[in-house]
Amino acid sequence: MRILLAALTCTVLLVPGVASAQSYPTKPVRLIVGFPAGGPADIFGRTFAQALSAGLSQPVIVENKSGVGGVLGIDVVAKASPDGYTLGFNNQGSVAMAPYALTKMPFNPNKDLAFITTVVKVPEVVVVNPSLPVNSLAELIAYAKANPGKINFGSAGAGGITHLACELLKAEARIDVVHVPYKGAAPAVSDLLGGQVQMGIFDVPVVLPHIKSGKFKALAVTSAKRAPPLPDVPTTAEVGYPKVISDNWYGLVAPAGTPPAVLKRIHEASVAALRSPVLIEQFAKVSGIPAPATAEEYVAFLGEEQARWSTIIKAIGFKED
Numbered sequence: 001m002r003i004l005l006a007a008l009t010c011t012v013l014l015v016p017g018v019a020s021a022q023s024y025p026t027k028p029v030r031l032i033v034g035f036p037a038g039g040p041a042d043i044f045g046r047t048f049a050q051a052l053s054a055g056l057s058q059p060v061i062v063e064n065k066s067g068v069g070g071v072l073g074i075d076v077v078a079k080a081s082p083d084g085y086t087l088g089f090n091n092q093g094s095v096a097m098a099p100y101a102l103t104k105m106p107f108n109p110n111k112d113l114a115f116i117t118t119v120v121k122v123p124e125v126v127v128v129n130p131s132l133p134v135n136s137l138a139e140l141i142a143y144a145k146a147n148p149g150k151i152n153f154g155s156a157g158a159g160g161i162t163h164l165a166c167e168l169l170k171a172e173a174r175i176d177v178v179h180v181p182y183k184g185a186a187p188a189v190s191d192l193l194g195g196q197v198q199m200g201i202f203d204v205p206v207v208l209p210h211i212k213s214g215k216f217k218a219l220a221v222t223s224a225k226r227a228p229p230l231p232d233v234p235t236t237a238e239v240g241y242p243k244v245i246s247d248n249w250y251g252l253v254a255p256a257g258t259p260p261a262v263l264k265r266i267h268e269a270s271v272a273a274l275r276s277p278v279l280i281e282q283f284a285k286v287s288g289i290p291a292p293a294t295a296e297e298y299v300a301f302l303g304e305e306q307a308r309w310s311t312i313i314k315a316i317g318f319k320e321d
Contacts, residue, residue, distance in 0.1 A: 024084050024262045028059040033089045034073025036066045040203065044120050044250055044288055045089040048270075051279045055269030060087075069160055070094035071106065074253065078107035082114075082257035084266060089119070090253050093160055096305035100313045101159045103321050113253040114263055115298040117270050118291040120283055122248040123227035124165060126236075127207050127216040128199045129192055137220040137239045140199070144175035151177040154188035154197035159313075159320050162188070165201040165222060165246035167312050169236075172244050192216070203248050204229055205287040222246040229287050245308070249291065251298060267295065 031049045035041035042064060049060040065073035070091045077088030095109040107113070126137060132151070134140040144151050155163035158181040170177060180197050182188040185206050191197050193215055204227050210216040211230070220236045221227045222244055236244040252270055254263060273279055274292040283290055293301065 022261070024265055025056050025058045027085065028061050029056060029085050029087060030061050030063050031087050031089055032073045032076050033062055033064050034066060034070030034091065034094060035064065037064050040122070040205065040286065041070070041089065041091060041250060043286055044122075044283065047279060047282045048089070048119055048252075048273060051273035051276050052269055054276075055272045056266070062089075068102070069098060069157070071098050071102070074109075074113070075106045077253060077255060078109075078112040080255050082255040082259075084254060084258055084262035086255065087116075087266070088113070088253045090251050091161075092249050092305055092309075095251075095253075096302060097159065097161070097164065097309045097313065099306070100310040101318055101320050103319055109302075112256050114256050114258050115295055115302065116252040116254060116263060116267050117274070117295070118249060118251045118293045118298050118301060119270070119274065120250050120288040121223075121291045122203050122205070122250075122286075122288050123221050123223040123230075124161070124201050124246050124248055125204050125207065125211075125221050125227065125230060125233065126169070126199065126201050126219045127192070127211065128219060129195050129197075130215070130217055131195055132198045132217075134219070135217065137234075137236065137241070140219055141173045141175055144173070144177055148176040149178060151199060152180050152197040153177050154180050154182055154192050154200045156185040156188055156202075157181055157183060159318060161246060161248050162200065162202055164309055164312050165244075166199075167316055168246060168308070169201065169222075169241070169244050171312060171315060172241050201246060203287070208287065227287065228284070228289075263295070 033042050033045040046062050049062050053060040065076050071094045074088045074090050074094045080086035099105050134143050153166045192200050207216055208229055211218045218233045221233050222236050271292045274290040
């Protein structure tokens with residue numbers, strides 16, 4: 001019997017991750033958010049971290065590591081020890097856009113990361129300055145076709161979701177509108193208010209106050225379903241453009257090689273967190289929709305996103321050093 005117990009003990013010690021998976025977690029977990037504190041990603045990340053802490057019975061501590069549209073933060077995760085104690089709160093830019101837009105990518109998302117679940121989706125909306133004589137997406141497209149190159153659209157930066165979402169609309173509607181990139185959503189929205197640019201596609205929470213005040217016209221939501229804060233605004237699919245889908249979204253990843261049992265524990269706690277009434281209420285305050293998924297569903301969804309955005313990036317010939 002002693003020999004058998006000794007053999008079993010040795011087997012457990014020799015198999016990487018077995019012992020740690022059974023007791024995980026035994027210390028605080030860090031969640032890397034690839035954007036500055038106080039922004040939308042940080043707000044969602046901290047809300048999720050707090051709910052996840054309850055499920056893991058350990059503190060989940062948010063660390064902000066911003067740069068290159070979220071890429072630098074997820075690079076930290078990709079290169080971390082695969083033990084479940086470093087997780088990443090990724091956006092779509094870092095795993096579905098940057099691999100095709102950057103001249104040199106520091107990690108391969110499909111090989112260097114373990115995908116756990118999507119966390120939240122944030123609907124986007126096509127908005128225009130009221131000076132533009134249109135009241136629907138169909139009217140905007142007709143006006144753009146009649147006035148090629150005369151409509152400017154603002155974005156939060158070249159290569160990001162607010163840029164590529166408009167490029168996707170341009171491609172599907174076959175219109176000629178001119179991109180004006182800004183350093184962040186705030187200055188782009190400011191110039192849209194001032195009429196320096198005439199349209200844009202932004203996260204609903206970023207422009208919702210201006211829609212409600214009448215300073216922007218909301219023409220269509222670029223999601224599969226209507227956005228709860230804008231129930232009267234149709235989706236792009238409803239008005240004839242089903243391929244124009246550009247939700248902003250965030251997910252949860254770990255380093256590749258993290259033990260399956262540890263990933264399972266994190267996934268279970270994550271799904272429970274995303275279904276908690278408190279988190280759902282907090283996300284709703286900033287127009288976020290919880291999006292729990294299996295790892296397989298996340299990988300399939302990522303494949304769709306990579307196909308969509310790689311096609312657009314290649315079509316416009318965009319590359320960033």
